[in-house]
Amino acid sequence: MPEVHIRPASPDDEEPLARLDRDTWSPLHAVTPRPEPPYGPFFTERWGPPDHLVAEYAGRVVGYVRLGFPTPLASNAHVRQIAGLAVAEDARGLGVGRALVRAAVAEARARGARRITLRVLGHNAPARALYASEGFVVEGVQPEEFLVGGAYVDDVMMGRSLV
Template sequence: MSELSIRCALPDDDEELARLDRATWSPLHAVAPRPQPPYRPFFDERHVPGDCLVAEADRRILGYVLLGFPTPLEANAHVRQIQGFVVAEEARGRGVGRALIRAITEEARRRGARRLTLRVLGHNTPARRLYESEGFVVEGVLPEEFLLAGEYVDDVLMGRRL
């Protein structure tokens, strides 16, 4: 892998990001059913290119992270939430995910956030370890919140101060 760069997504990245999303779908991290044709665009009214950072090497997107607001309420406008995070299978274990988490943490800080939160499935040990190593702590657990592939799975709420 050549040098990794992190950049803001562009509208033209939509198709490549949608393909990456479909290729990495797994009950380890997805609560929605496996995407089926006709496929939806990656970007929508809730998630625009300016809210997405991509990791790129050799002119190929290897991962992304989406930043959003947990609610539309002014009372918690100081909080940002990671609302999507994917690393291509072949790029895992090479620091791509860590680079994205660090970049989105800085971006949230730059946008004036005081806290950064996320939700992760209880059985997603690799993601939980990464988040913990980057300063996120478990702030709550919704036991057996999802039924995925015949198994009940906890929804783990994590966060950190910025």
């Protein structure tokens, strides 16, 4: 059985990551409308290859995690935030999400972060369970922060120490 391989993203990952992002769009985790053609680029001025780790399984891109700063403030520069995570439907249950979370934690630590945070929609039970199993705890909830698919959903802030 092949293993999940995590690596830094490169500019060559533009198309596979853009396709993965479109294919995995779901109201379970997305607060933006479903992507429609013409599609914009995956890598942008704000989020480039250095902000992404890519998961490969059996030689195919099957996931990514986006790691950035929660704010542009110098006083907050010791914190990194998981700002996106996607796993291909047919790769779920293979440990890809867990490998990406662990890689993001390791990368944040390697970049000198003391904490790592994330935001997850309250109704996304699978993601919340994964994050909790990796040591993230709920640090705050913004009730009914988003209107998704006709329902109000909570925005849940989770985090963990890296020291």
